[in-house]
Amino acid sequence: MVLFLADPPVGIHVPDIEFNEEDVLVRASQGDRDAFGQLYGRYIDRIFNYVYYRTGNLHDAEDLTARVFQRAMNHIHNYTDRGVPFSAWLYRIAHNLVANWHRDRSRRQEIPLNDLPVLPSKGDHPERNLVRSQEQDSLLRLIRRLPSERQSLLILKFVENMSNAEIGAIMGRSEGAVKSLYHRTLLALRDQIGDQNINLDNE
Amino acid sequence: MNKRKPTLSDDQLYALEEHLAGTLKPVTPPMEVVQRLRERIRFPQPEEIAWRLRDWNRMFLIFGGVMSGMLLLITIARAFFYLVGRRHIG
Numbered sequence: 088m089v090l091f092l093a094d095p096p097v098g099i100h101v102p103d104i105e106f107n108e109e110d111v112l113v114r115a116s117q118g119d120r121d122a123f124g125q126l127y128g129r130y131i132d133r134i135f136n137y138v139y140y141r142t143g144n145l146h147d148a149e150d151l152t153a154r155v156f157q158r159a160m161n162h163i164h165n166y167t168d169r170g171v172p173f174s175a176w177l178y179r180i181a182h183n184l185v186a187n188w189h190r191d192r193s194r195r196q197e198i199p200l201n202d203l204p205v206l207p208s209k210g211d212h213p214e215r216n217l218v219r220s221q222e223q224d225s226l227l228r229l230i231r232r233l234p235s236e237r238q239s240l241l242i243l244k245f246v247e248n249m250s251n252a253e254i255g256a257i258m259g260r261s262e263g264a265v266k267s268l269y270h271r272t273l274l275a276l277r278d279q280i281g282d283q284n285i286n287l288d289n290e
Numbered sequence: 291m292n293k294r295k296p297t298l299s300d301d302q303l304y305a306l307e308e309h310l311a312g313t314l315k316p317v318t319p320p321m322e323v324v325q326r327l328r329e330r331i332r333f334p335q336p337e338e339i340a341w342r343l344r345d346w347n348r349m350f351l352i353f354g355g356v357m358s359g360m361l362l363l364i365t366i367a368r369a370f371f372y373l374v375g376r377r378h379i380g
Contacts, residue, residue, distance in 0.1 A: 132316075139317060149323050223312065223313040226313045245311050246317075248316075273307075
């Protein structure tokens with residue numbers, strides 16, 4: 088029997104009216120697989136997005152996303168809400184696994200852009216022609232060269248649309264520290280854009 | 291000597307943020323990836339474990355495999371002790 092049979096079919100969004108995360112978490116930590124399935128359904132897209140942008144390829148994103156949820160499932164009884172939301176706990180697992188993944192490769196790998204598949208963005212029409220502009224490719228390449236923490240920060244801020252406080256909860260930093268890191272990251276990006284004569288005005 | 295702290299003008303900041311927002315967009319994982327992930331993130335239910343234990347063909351193969359492995363190990367160990375023992379006597 089496959090886990091998560093009670094989940095809705097892919098692509099169908101079920102309103103959150105009956106979703107009480109606290110209650111679901113309690114049930115999941117008691118070994119209720121359906122409850123964990125609900126958490127999975129709620130966070131799969133977000134974790135996949137984070138891992139996809141951090142690894143830069145679909146295959147590893149899939150593998151690491153699976154490992155994030157496997158680890159979460161095995162350790163969910165250890166999760167206690169001490170002011171850190173469940174989502175932040177999941178992101179921390181993802182963050183650590185991605186860090187290990189990079190370490191295992193022993194060098195920061197710049198993924199050739201041809202290998203980085205362009206996935207449809209949220210809200211895009213499925214038949215939309217999926218291409219990235221040259222400027223976006225260049226910017227992505229620069230982002231990949233940033234230190235790990237800064238990459239995470241940008242992904243959480245722009246892909247996940249999180250506030251500095253939420254990012255701080257995941258990265259274990261204060262809101263002010265995140266704000267400062269963000270500013271320094273933008274400065275570094277601006278300098279690199281200038282150094283490499285990348286023109287971002289052509290979009 | 292005081293170092294001037296580099297700053298971003300509002301225009302630069304806005305432009306860069308706009309480009310970042312255009313580049314780092316949330317994506318939808320392919321449907322087959324989500325399905326595969328659902329399949330991967332599973333562990334056997336108690337009923338499934340019980341069913342496996344009642345599957346005699348599987349149990350027979352497992353038992354046979356374990357016994358064959360043990361016999362092979364014992365044979366290798368006996369041969370080893372025999373050879374070592376002979377060398378000592380000689």
